Amino acid sequence: MKQYSKRTALMHWIIFILILIAFYLGHEVAESKDAAGKLAMYPAHFLIGDLILILTLVRIWFRKKDGAPADANANPLLNKAASLTHLGLNLVILATAISGFITVVTSGLLDAFKANDPSLIPDFHKVPAKEFHELFIGIMVLLVVLHVAAALYHQFVVKDNLLRRIMIKRFED
Helix, strand or coil: CCCCCHHHHHHHHHHHHHHHHHHHHHHHHHHCCCHHHHHHHHHHHHHHHHHHHHHHHHHHHHHHHHCCCCCCCCCHHHHHHHHHHHHHHHHHHHHHHHHHHHHHHHHCHHHHHHHCCHHHCCCHHHCHHHHHHHHHHHHHHHHHHHHHHHHHHHHHHHCCCHHHHHCCCCCCC
């Protein structure tokens, strides 16, 4: 097997795009001084977080069912680093989504939604799950940067066409 299955590759790119959107919305919500605007943006952030959680589980199942290409490198240490990075990415994506869900449920934010009252938006600095959510986001950013840097290194320095493995388009070679 030279490439990930089409459906695994498709899930990879959809999840990546959703993470970028969730990160942007989360940043906008956190920085906004407009309580009504925050209340309006939260549902989109939550929906995308829920989609990320579900699609990540689906992608993991697809990868398990469809298999994965052989290791890209002959160096066992680099292969182990790649495996641990992929595992870490999956775990931190799931942990981020779950901690976001727990934040919503335990913070009282649902009361603000039910009442459609921005004044009921809680102080998230007092919500432990929010601290974990932010920690997981930071770890995710680091792992994504590592993942992208390694992929670009393979593609442009090693020149082994590693990116072909995760492309949706099928290549013959």
